[in-house]
Amino acid sequence: MDPLSIAAAATSIIFTIVKSGKHFATIYGCYKEAQHSLFMLQTECTVLAAALSQIQAHFSGSVSNRIERLPQTVMEALEMSLLGCTMTLSILTEEIERLVQGIELSETLKRKDKAKYVWKEDVMLSLVQQLRGQSMALGLLLKAMDNASVDRILAIVESGRKYFDTIENDTASIRETHRSKRFPTSISELSTKETESLYDLLEGDPLDSSDLTPMGEPWEALGDQPTQKFRQRKPISRKPVMSKSTTPPPHSPGIYKSQPSPLPERSKLASFVQTTTSRTPPPVSGPPNLTPWALNTPQKLQNSLDTLIRSGRVPAVAVAIVSPKGADIFVRGVRKQGNNTLTTQNDLFGISPISGTMTVTVLARLIDRGLLSWTNTLDEVLPEYRELIHPGHQHTTLEMFGAHLSGISEDIVTAEDGQLWSYLYDTSISGHEGRRTTLLSYLRKPPDNSPGPTSYEWHSVNLMLIAMVIETVAGSTWETVTKAELFDPLEMYHTGFGQADHIRNSSSANPTQPWPHQPQAGGPPSPSNPAARGTSNPPALWPCDGIYSSLPDLCTFLRFYLYGPSDASFQSFLSPASWKSLTRPVQGTSITLGQLIQCTRNWAKGSATTTGGQGCGFAASLWVAPEIGKAFVCITNVEGEVGTAVADEAAILCTRF
Structure with missing residues (x-):
């Protein structure tokens, strides 16, 4: 997609909104039962037109590097949103023109023909929801495109995943239910013929800023235009950066760290119900x-x-x-x-x-054999070290070490004034001996925090201690046991x-x-x-x-x-x-x-x-x-x-x- 195609597509959609909006006042006076729904349609059209105007401005003028720096995900989301707007507005225009035609023919229509021109409340409310979602999606894309950080751009776009998914489903549904209509498959297909003459479109009247608010008579009667608020949901949480020496928390609970991260305010972490039978997602209707x-x-x-x-x-x-x-x-x-x-x-x-x-999976295999239990404490499975383990660690179970609830937080690189790290890198020191020394270094001191559900902190030492337990129970090195119990x-x-x-x-x-x-x-x-x-x-x-x-x-x-x-x-x-x-x-x-x-x-x-x-x-x-x-x-x-x-x-x- 080139910038001019995007700008032209946005302009084309804006004029479609304006053209439909010019009929709202006429309909408002003739379909009294539809005033509330019509008001919502007018509101969503106004908000959408404003967002499209910003899109048009963003991709007009000198934009040689704007598209190049935007991830492909963003460009695909933008194209899909613009196509969604086009298709929804096409259906809206068709409905509006049908109603206007009914008004114009009202004096000559026979009773049996009047049914063709009734207000379809369910259709209009569906269009309201579609327009609202498209406005939200475009608002998020505008916010994303104003960022210099690719991570932040992706995080913002992913925070609106539910809007993009809905647009995708809506466009597929429209194609399925309106097979006789030809809809564009890319924004390059959006026709600009209708917008080649602004005077033709507006019946000879020049276009000014007020034309981008297709409200007409009913809107003025209701006072000032409300402000559309775009909700920013927290994005996929990013894994924290880890030094060469330590690994990071697997997923900071805060789809790309809270500032950036992929996905939305992602729902708060809740109880997980695992299903053992997989289900394929429902098929999306349409091609x-x-x-x-x-x-x-x-x-x-x-x-x-x-x-x-x-x-x-x-x-x-x-x-x-x-x-x-x-x-x-x-x-x-x-x-x-x-x-x-x-x-x-x-x-x-x-x-x-x-x-x-993989390490904890090996431990689970040994627990399956009855050699251990998740509730075992270290002094139970490592009795030879019982006298060396600080009382603060005595009630910490294997489950707590596996879930990183041990209260251990001291950086392994700086432990023992850096001497432990140097010792571990000594080529004459085996993995088993290094883990044993680490166990003695950390467990002879009290935990940095009280062990338990509120002390979660990912730490490499927790997994090193689990590996030490595996070695002690199996009577062989962690590497050998892992190969025998997992890889093979x-x-x-x-x-x-x-x-x-x-x-x-x-x-x-x-x-x-x-x-x-x-x-x-x-x-x-x-x-x-x-x-x-x-x-x-x-x-x-x-x-x-x-x-x-x-x-x-x-x-x-x-x-x-x-x-x-x-x-x-x-x-x-x-x-x-x-x-x-x-x-x-x-x-x-x-x-x-x-x-x-x-x-x-x-x-x-x-x-x-x-x-x-x-x-x-x-x-x-x-x-x-x-x-x-x-x-x-x-x-x-x-x-x-x-x-x-x-x-x-x-x-x-x-x-x-």
């Missing part, structure tokens, strides 16, 4: 290929992901989607910035804090620890796997040598951020979290009770033991759970939406705010696929 908001073909999603790559913020984006239709995998971009080696569907990506989800049973044979193929990947002329990257202010991301010290977390932290995986393997993992034992493939893997523990929030919180934050999303038709974050040169965003039988994960090979922003943008695209 699906005529609804630009929907990415209803693989090619459309692939093109949108390519747009993210062309933004230059990340070298690669990888997406895995599981739904009742099966699994879809999309991998776009290159393995390393500055190198043309393309990524493939079998490439191995760091999965950031999703590693923690689920046939995740391309999932492992640290940086994938780091020696060969770092020394080959062309990368053998995606390289990790660091964001650079004002420039492309910088590759980080996958074999270099500091690129990855030390092995002690791998239970919280140190696993890599292929997209096909992640599809299997997503299917397990989406369907659980209701899928025959997982019936022997985990009991229904343990699966529910991983997927339902701990009482009094919104976090599940599977490290997923429960929330409500319109696109998910109810409850959804999510985790994600960034670290070790990668960023990831995972979502599970049981009500629509859909789960997906999006990964980029850049860490920091840049990586999480692109992962979240990819997640938005997945909600529309």
Whole structure:
């Protein structure tokens, strides 16, 4: 879409409003029973005309870089909103002209013919709702386009998802119920013939600002025009930035941190009711290929992901989607910035804090065997350390550590004056020994906050302690147990620890796997040598951020979290009770033991759970939406705010696929 097409489309719609508005006063005097509904129609037309005037002004004049900086999601939402306005106003114009014709013929009409010209209250109220939603959508788009931050733009647009979804459904419904009418499929098709002569349109009268308020006689009688208030709802919460040393909270409860974040005032976190049977969303009536908001073909999603790559913020984006239709995998971009080696569907990506989800899944397997209980305390499962554990930790259960309710908040990088972090990075220290030392460092001191439901704070140490418990109970290292209890049973044979193929990947002329990257202010991301010290977390932290995986393997993992034992493939893997523990929030919180934050999303038709974050040169965003039988994960090979922003943008695209 070019700026002039957008401006011309807005102008065309405005004049359609003006043309219909000129008949309102005539109708008002002849259809007394319709005065209230007509008043609402006039109001919504005025508000819509004002919003369209701002759209027209925004894309007129010098706008060479305005469209280029706007994400594709925003442009699609704008086109869909303008098309929705056109179609709704087309139906309104048809109804208004029918009523005017009835007035003009009233003296000659026979009684049986008068039924053709009655006021249709239900139709008019439906049009009022459509116009109101379109005004709200355009208001949000205007607010978004006034922002310089891409994250903030996307957050604002996503906050209006319910309006865009409604517009999409309304346009599909109009096409279905008015098949004999030809509606445009893009704004480039909007005819400007009607607006080529302003004098013709306004019957010879020049256009002035008052013509953009198509109220006429009834409006003046009712006093000043009310102000339309646009409601800004809180957007998808963004994962906080994590240093190389720690992983972030999987989802700050506050669709892109409260300032930005993807989606609306998203409904407050509520009790999550998990369903074990997936349901596909109801089909949208009308031709699906005529609804630009929907990415209803693989090619459309692939093109949108390519747009993210062309933004230059990340070298690669990888997406895995599981739904009742099966699994879809999309991998776009290159393995390393500055190198043309393309990524493939079998490439191995760091999965950031999703590693923690896998760690607690292993613990659930051991609990299923009766070796442990979620209510066990550390002094019960680690009796050899009982005398060393501070009394403040003695009543903290495995469930509380898994839900990050332990009260631990001290940064692991600065603990013990930084000596612990240096010790963990010593290449002679194994992951097990590093976790043991961390346990002694943190648990000999009182917790930073009182453990319990009000002390939620995501911390890598909680998962390190769970890994220590796994090692103690199983009598082997966390890495060995994780492979035996998770990777092998689920046939995740391309999932492992640290940086994938780091020696060969770092020394080959062309990368053998995606390289990790660091964001650079004002420039492309910088590759980080996958074999270099500091690129990855030390092995002690791998239970919280140190696993890599292929997209096909992640599809299997997503299917397990989406369907659980209701899928025959997982019936022997985990009991229904343990699966529910991983997927339902701990009482009094919104976090599940599977490290997923429960929330409500319109696109998910109810409850959804999510985790994600960034670290070790990668960023990831995972979502599970049981009500629509859909789960997906999006990964980029850049860490920091840049990586999480692109992962979240990819997640938005997945909600529309």
